[in-house]
Amino acid sequence: MSLPALFDLAGWSAAHQIVVEQALARWxxxxxxATATAGPPAALIESMRYAVLDGGKRLRPLLVLxxxxxxxxxxxxxxxxxxxxSALRAACAVxxxxxxxxxHDDMPCMDNDVLRRGKPTVxxxxxxxxxxLAGDALQALAFELLTPDETRVPAFRQARLCRLLARAAGCxxxxxxxxxxxxxxxxxxxxxxxxxxxxxxxxxxxQASVMMGAACGTLPAAAEQALARxxxxxxxxxxxxxxxxxxxxxxxxxxxxxxxxxxQNKPTYVSVLGLxxxxxxxxxxxxxxxxxxxxxxxxxTRALQGLAEMVLSRTH
Amino acid sequence: MSLPALFDLAGWSAAHQIVVEQALARWxxxxxxATATAGPPAALIESMRYAVLDGGKRLRPLLVLxxxxxxxxxxxxxxxxxxxxSALRAACAVxxxxxxxxxHDDMPCMDNDVLRRGKPTVxxxxxxxxxxLAGDALQALAFELLTPDETRVPAFRQARLCRLLARAAGCxxxxxxxxxxxxxxxxxxxxxxxxxxxxxxxxxxxQASVMMGAACGTLPAAAEQALARxxxxxxxxxxxxxxxxxxxxxxxxxxxxxxxxxxQNKPTYVSVLGLxxxxxxxxxxxxxxxxxxxxxxxxxTRALQGLAEMVLSRTH
Numbered sequence: 001m002s003l004p005a006l007f008d009l010a011g012w013s014a015a016h017q018i019v020v021e022q023a024l025a026r027w028x029x030x031x032x033x034a035t036a037t038a039g040p041p042a043a044l045i046e047s048m049r050y051a052v053l054d055g056g057k058r059l060r061p062l063l064v065l066x067x068x069x070x071x072x073x074x075x076x077x078x079x080x081x082x083x084x085x086s087a088l089r090a091a092c093a094v095x096x097x098x099x100x101x102x103x104h105d106d107m108p109c110m111d112n113d114v115l116r117r118g119k120p121t122v123x124x125x126x127x128x129x130x131x132x133l134a135g136d137a138l139q140a141l142a143f144e145l146l147t148p149d150e151t152r153v154p155a156f157r158q159a160r161l162c163r164l165l166a167r168a169a170g171c172x173x174x175x176x177x178x179x180x181x182x183x184x185x186x187x188x189x190x191x192x193x194x195x196x197x198x199x200x201x202x203x204x205x206x207q208a209s210v211m212m213g214a215a216c217g218t219l220p221a222a223a224e225q226a227l228a229r230x231x232x233x234x235x236x237x238x239x240x241x242x243x244x245x246x247x248x249x250x251x252x253x254x255x256x257x258x259x260x261x262x263x264q265n266k267p268t269y270v271s272v273l274g275l276x277x278x279x280x281x282x283x284x285x286x287x288x289x290x291x292x293x294x295x296x297x298x299x300x301t302r303a304l305q306g307l308a309e310m311v312l313s314r315t316h
Numbered sequence: 317m318s319l320p321a322l323f324d325l326a327g328w329s330a331a332h333q334i335v336v337e338q339a340l341a342r343w344x345x346x347x348x349x350a351t352a353t354a355g356p357p358a359a360l361i362e363s364m365r366y367a368v369l370d371g372g373k374r375l376r377p378l379l380v381l382x383x384x385x386x387x388x389x390x391x392x393x394x395x396x397x398x399x400x401x402s403a404l405r406a407a408c409a410v411x412x413x414x415x416x417x418x419x420h421d422d423m424p425c426m427d428n429d430v431l432r433r434g435k436p437t438v439x440x441x442x443x444x445x446x447x448x449l450a451g452d453a454l455q456a457l458a459f460e461l462l463t464p465d466e467t468r469v470p471a472f473r474q475a476r477l478c479r480l481l482a483r484a485a486g487c488x489x490x491x492x493x494x495x496x497x498x499x500x501x502x503x504x505x506x507x508x509x510x511x512x513x514x515x516x517x518x519x520x521x522x523q524a525s526v527m528m529g530a531a532c533g534t535l536p537a538a539a540e541q542a543l544a545r546x547x548x549x550x551x552x553x554x555x556x557x558x559x560x561x562x563x564x565x566x567x568x569x570x571x572x573x574x575x576x577x578x579x580q581n582k583p584t585y586v587s588v589l590g591l592x593x594x595x596x597x598x599x600x601x602x603x604x605x606x607x608x609x610x611x612x613x614x615x616x617t618r619a620l621q622g623l624a625e626m627v628l629s630r631t632h
Contacts, residue, residue: 041495132448141482141486143482159472162459165459166463171360176356182445
């Protein structure tokens with residue numbers, strides 16, 4: 001098998017982003033089955049759509065879809081074929097968890113952010129109580145998306161996707177990482193503690209994105225484990241780069257307040273390691289991720305590779 | 317088959333409550349699988365346990381277990397045999413969703429309650445940010461409980477339980493009902509609108525408790541539908557009684573502030589129907605629930621019947 005030397009990551013991403021946007025717009029509306037007499041309240045749906053649609057790089061959904069394509073037997077079709085409903089549902093479910101975490105993170109009792117992606121945050125726009133409920137409902141909707149009535153997603157895969165997502169979102173994943181983050185302001189963490197925090201806070205969901213994509217195929221255990229290592233290294237690299245950008249980028253490029261971590265006295269990879277060592281660490285993690293991809297033995301991991309390189313080279 | 321004329325609901329409930337408490341204490345700790353390097357932060361787990369353990373009537377878990385026993389072929393053993401891991405996991409998962417909703421409901425941006433079951437609420441005890449995260453993590457943990465690695469819960473049942481719970485918790489269920497509740501303060505709802513709000517806010521999760529228990533057996537569709545009608549009537553009856561108690565009981569008996577709905581100008585069954593018609597309505601709903609139980613054709617629904625009668629006769 002010979003693959004074209006050049007992989008058009010920008011084209012691949014743009015095409016898949018469209019599919020994800022359309023699916024999110026379709027699914028964050030009236031849920032699978034409304035109750036017999038009452039539909040979901042329009043105001044709640046509006047705040048959920050506001051939180052989810054038209055925003056973000058959709059890195060997590062793209063990782064799901066790239067992993068699903070890598071895990072499928074053939075190559076992705078030249079035009080994006082996200083025909084596999086499992087993968088599309090998994091991609092959107094992960095994004096809903098990410099979106100809910102941003103809504104809750106932005107609330108006054110957490111980071112108290114008033115702007116997100118250039119728009120007023122959900123609690124500024126809809127009020128705090130509505131933001132709380134919108135986040136709660138988005139988390140539930142993620143699991144609803146993974147468990148459709150139709151048989152297009154086999155039950156064993158529904159169960160596995162729910163398992164991966166619940167673990168990545170919960171106390172041994174994202175929520176746990178945020179709790180550590182909350183408790184670590186002003187503390188002098190060492191590198192191991194910093195890594196553990198980020199593995200939970202950001203890493204778990206990024207890794208789960210890769211694993212959930214992989215779970216939409218039927219891979220041998222060794223290949224799945226290699227993709228898990230890829231996801232783990234990528235998740236950590238993402239956070240190291242985030243910490244670097246907080247120092248090196250300006251707010252306009254970043255789309256959020258630069259220098260905020262330092263202002264808030266939060267430990268970061270830059271504060272713990274220094275800028276140059278942090279940059280070297282990010283490169284080492286990328287190498288580790290790409291090595292794991294190679295170990296997977298999968299014939300075409302170009303989209304995953306491209307996304308990993310993009311995470312490292314991103315400017316915002 | 318002849319059944320003993322007397323069913324000891326108090327004994328049945330007490331024995332099953334112990335099993336539920338023990339399971340919650342075991343499962344709200346270190347989750348199924350911690351990440352490779354970092355466990356969940358102790359502070360988060362502590363706030364989650366505070367929110368869940370030693371509190372509440374455990375009505376929803378009891379409904380799950382009663383429905384699961386009714387749906388199983390034989391009779392429940394004389395000593396409670398909650399050997400079926402599916403049912404116990406479902407019982408605890410429903411309670412985690414209920415507990416998270418109380419934590420978030422009590423927060424200052426929602427009901428701003430400082431006491432719950434005689435103890436300081438989670439945000440008073442641990443701070444608002446921790447309460448937000450504890451609630452979020454409890455919701456994720458509910459789905460984690462439903463999707464264990466072990467094969468003791470078959471995958472098709474894991475998927476079905478996640479589906480039922482996600483729908484009942486989300487925007488067409490509990491979260492949606494709370495959003496309507498939020499929007500309806502000071503509004504003059506008619507009875508249909510009030511019913512729709514409560515069917516989502518309280519009814520969906522109570523009905524799901526019954527349905528999830530039923531899903532742990534292998535019932536014909538007609539019996540499942542009858543249990544769904546039972547759960548729907550019971551869920552509504554629960555709320556009507558809640559509204560009645562808010563007017564007729566004192567705070568000490570109620571364990572929460574009596575007269576709060578009226579003070580907050582919230583529409584209730586008593587404010588919409590009047591006290592005596594609300595009481596008659598509750599009785600009619602109980603009759604409807606018991607009729608549905610009979611329609612189910614199941615040989616032993618005594619625990620479900622007892623729980624329904626208890627919901628009507630409760631004083632708090």
